[in-house]
Amino acid sequence: MIKGDPLSRVLFVDLSLRRFWIEERQDLFEERLGGAGAAIELLQEECKRGVDPLDPRNPIVFAVGPLNGVFPLASKTVAMFKSPLTGNLGESHAGGRSAVAIRLAGYGAIVIKGASDTPVYLAIQDDRVNFRDASVLWGMQSSYTVGRVIRERESGGGIRTIMRIGGAGEKLVSYASVVTETYRHFGRLGLGAVFGSKKLKAVMIQGKRAVKVGDPKLCRETYRELYDAITESPAMKKYHDLGTPMNVNGLNELKALPTQNLKRAYFKAAHSISGEVFAEGFLGRRVACAHCPVACIHLAALRLPYEDEPYFYKTLMISYDYELIYALGSLLEVDSAEGVLRLVEAVETFGLDAMSSGVALAWATEAQERGLITEKETAGLKLRWSDFDTYIKAVELIVEQPNDFYRALARGVGYASSIYGGQDFALAFGGNEMSGYHTGPAAHIGHLTGARHSHLDGAGYSIDERAATSGKSPTAVEIADRLLEEERWRQILSSLVVCFFARGIYKPQVVAKALRVMGYELTSEDLMRKGAEILKSKHEYKASEGFDFSRLKLPRRILETPTPLGYLTEDLIKDGIRAYAGKIMLSQ
Amino acid sequence: MSIRKLSVVDINLCVGCQSCMFACARRFGEAGLGKSAINVRSAGGIERGFIVVVCRACPDPPCAKVCPADALEPRSGGGVILSPRRCIGCQLCVDACTIQAILWDEEMNKPLICVHCGMCVDFCPYSVIKLETTEVGQS
Numbered sequence: 001m002i003k004g005d006p007l008s009r010v011l012f013v014d015l016s017l018r019r020f021w022i023e024e025r026q027d028l029f030e031e032r033l034g035g036a037g038a039a040i041e042l043l044q045e046e047c048k049r050g051v052d053p054l055d056p057r058n059p060i061v062f063a064v065g066p067l068n069g070v071f072p073l074a075s076k077t078v079a080m081f082k083s084p085l086t087g088n089l090g091e092s093h094a095g096g097r098s099a100v101a102i103r104l105a106g107y108g109a110i111v112i113k114g115a116s117d118t119p120v121y122l123a124i125q126d127d128r129v130n131f132r133d134a135s136v137l138w139g140m141q142s143s144y145t146v147g148r149v150i151r152e153r154e155s156g157g158g159i160r161t162i163m164r165i166g167g168a169g170e171k172l173v174s175y176a177s178v179v180t181e182t183y184r185h186f187g188r189l190g191l192g193a194v195f196g197s198k199k200l201k202a203v204m205i206q207g208k209r210a211v212k213v214g215d216p217k218l219c220r221e222t223y224r225e226l227y228d229a230i231t232e233s234p235a236m237k238k239y240h241d242l243g244t245p246m247n248v249n250g251l252n253e254l255k256a257l258p259t260q261n262l263k264r265a266y267f268k269a270a271h272s273i274s275g276e277v278f279a280e281g282f283l284g285r286r287v288a289c290a291h292c293p294v295a296c297i298h299l300a301a302l303r304l305p306y307e308d309e310p311y312f313y314k315t316l317m318i319s320y321d322y323e324l325i326y327a328l329g330s331l332l333e334v335d336s337a338e339g340v341l342r343l344v345e346a347v348e349t350f351g352l353d354a355m356s357s358g359v360a361l362a363w364a365t366e367a368q369e370r371g372l373i374t375e376k377e378t379a380g381l382k383l384r385w386s387d388f389d390t391y392i393k394a395v396e397l398i399v400e401q402p403n404d405f406y407r408a409l410a411r412g413v414g415y416a417s418s419i420y421g422g423q424d425f426a427l428a429f430g431g432n433e434m435s436g437y438h439t440g441p442a443a444h445i446g447h448l449t450g451a452r453h454s455h456l457d458g459a460g461y462s463i464d465e466r467a468a469t470s471g472k473s474p475t476a477v478e479i480a481d482r483l484l485e486e487e488r489w490r491q492i493l494s495s496l497v498v499c500f501f502a503r504g505i506y507k508p509q510v511v512a513k514a515l516r517v518m519g520y521e522l523t524s525e526d527l528m529r530k531g532a533e534i535l536k537s538k539h540e541y542k543a544s545e546g547f548d549f550s551r552l553k554l555p556r557r558i559l560e561t562p563t564p565l566g567y568l569t570e571d572l573i574k575d576g577i578r579a580y581a582g583k584i585m586l587s588q
Numbered sequence: 589m590s591i592r593k594l595s596v597v598d599i600n601l602c603v604g605c606q607s608c609m610f611a612c613a614r615r616f617g618e619a620g621l622g623k624s625a626i627n628v629r630s631a632g633g634i635e636r637g638f639i640v641v642v643c644r645a646c647p648d649p650p651c652a653k654v655c656p657a658d659a660l661e662p663r664s665g666g667g668v669i670l671s672p673r674r675c676i677g678c679q680l681c682v683d684a685c686t687i688q689a690i691l692w693d694e695e696m697n698k699p700l701i702c703v704h705c706g707m708c709v710d711f712c713p714y715s716v717i718k719l720e721t722t723e724v725g726q727s
Binding site for chain 2: 070071103148157182211216220223231285286288290293295317
């Protein structure tokens with residue numbers, strides 16, 4: 001790396017002592033680039049083994065990488081922590097302005113330790129950390145309102161990030177998210193609850209430093225190539241136009257769209273919640289993360305009347321993506337775009353992860369249908385497919401947790417089903433709720449083996465989709481190999497930190513060239529090796545916290561509902577897990 | 589003679605990607621935003637869209653009028669040219685600009701003055717800003 005690049009600085013904040021200090025860690029960023037690579041090392045160093053995820057000793061690590069603030073679509077921040085949802089590795093990525101703000105405030109990583117005894121928010125301005133009283137903000141349920149207050153109170157419009165929690169984080173819901181710039185999230189695995197456990201309502205970071213590059217001419221040339229590729233490439237077009245919701249119709253036609261808690265993989269009303277319908281009827285504005293010309297964030301304008309007040313309306317701007325439409329749409333059989341948007345709005349306001357929330361509601365609906373729970377548990381609610389008004393009330397109750405049932409549901413479907421039954425149709429993998437792809441074996445082997453139990457770890461759905469098109473199904477070993485290769489490469493992208501949507505542009509040689517601008521001399525092979533090492537570190541951490549491939553459970557439901565590649569067998573999935581587990585600790 | 593002038597075409601086209609800000613900073617061979625003379629920020633929350641602040645190249649620039657060191661010289665046809673050697677870093681120009689189009693270079697302790705080069709225009713993916721060339725009479 002370039003000598004003097006502030007990327008090597010790690011800001012430590014101790015909420016218990018209200019102290020902060022900066023450590024120089026050039027070694028770390030030299031060796032691990034940044035982002036996920038640096039964060040897993042910092043988590044290993046700072047997180048005592050076996051600690052409860054809501055204990056003050058669970059640190060929050062935010063990390064960015066050498067390409068943030070330098071090249072387009074290097075727009076993401078990696079958060080690492082011990083997850084309250086899985087009790088193991090928590091890793092979540094978000095864009096907004098978070099990455100540019102952290103990098104240009106002069107840090108490669110920020111580590112937040114301890115816990116405050118009174119509500120607090122952090123205002124980080126270059127080398128200064130202010131511990132601001134958040135007593136007034138505590139209890140504020142809406143993540144939108146918290147953002148508005150801090151936006152007015154702090155300086156730095158345009159060059160800051162405001163990460164905050166809503167009511168769900170305060171109430172320690174295991175899948176509470178951290179919202180940043182209103183429409184982006186550290187969504188998965190419960191970072192919001194870790195914020196809540198520290199009485200940390202928000203973190204504002206601002207900065208606008210210059211970043212020195214090794215060779216300005218090479219920088220301009222590389223930037224131009226990347227920018228032209230990004231703005232002209234057909235690979236990026238899908239993210240511009242309909243955005244990720246273009247998948248709704250596509251996956252439905254493929255019969256891979258999880259519907260009614262995956263009793264089926266086809267939704268007959270899918271078109272009415274498709275990307276096409278959202279774009280035609282609701283798309284009000286498209287916006288971007290800082291340093292991303294693609295602008296994939298689609299905001300729907302939803303005009304709603306006030307029922308008791310004639311000629312009074314509100315127009316809400318609600319961000320929508322495929323995963324939300326799946327989890328709060330097809331999975332619950334909500335068959336109107338307006339219904340989906342109203343449910344999204346509820347989930348976003350409280351700061352809940354949309355996927356986990358949708359899966360929780362779907363499991364609860366089926367459990368009530370089967371009589372495993374009654375209105376006594378649901379506090380009087382009759383959960384019914386497609387009834388979004390009742391689902392909105394259930395979302396409020398998940399946050400409020402008025403009884404044992406909602407307290408259990410607030411810990412995820414894995415936990416809730418261990419108490420109330422229905423584990424066969426509790427759609428969670430390694431403790432994390434399912435994403436919207438019932439495409440075939442690779443998607444589910446990926447959910448089970450991936451370090452984050454996320455569809456984004458190894459993109460198994462894409463292996464399945466290719467198999468469906470070509471008619472050639474890979475073997476379990478081939479699936480494991482491809483997942484592992486993809487997941488290893490993604491460790492590099494998430495160490496730079498480049499948005500995965502740009503993976504078609506940031507190929508190994510392009511990455512090597514961009515890194516040369518920042519003073520790293522690495523070949524494609526070096527990068528692949530580094531990716532494998534970073535993934536290995538994650539699994540070392542996971543193993544030390546009790547993760548064991550041989551104990552992974554799969555919900556029977558995924559075997560009962562056919563995929564585009566036919567019925568899945570337990571043997572195939574287990575073989576895939578075994579093959580993956582056998583190779584994970586190898587260096588390449 | 590002809591001069592070049594930057595202007596905002598349609599603010600509603602702006603997605604807030606800030607590619608223009610990064611382009612401006614690269615003029616000096618640096619990444620980051622320390623040298624950027626453009627500011628794009630939300631209009632009170634991203635849901636309301638964006639504000640793009642670029643120098644309007646005023647024909648009678650207030651920034652030049654308040655400079656106690658004559659470091660900002662009015663440019664023929666509008667805008668100003670900075671003479672860094674004269675600048676004393678007082679920041680009066682920053683306050684004088686009604687639209688807050690003068691940003692500050694913290695490292696050099698001097699104002700960042702737009703020279704209307706159009707590098708930002710080349711990197712605006714949605715044509716929010718443009719560079720116009722106009723003929724002006726001899727002054």
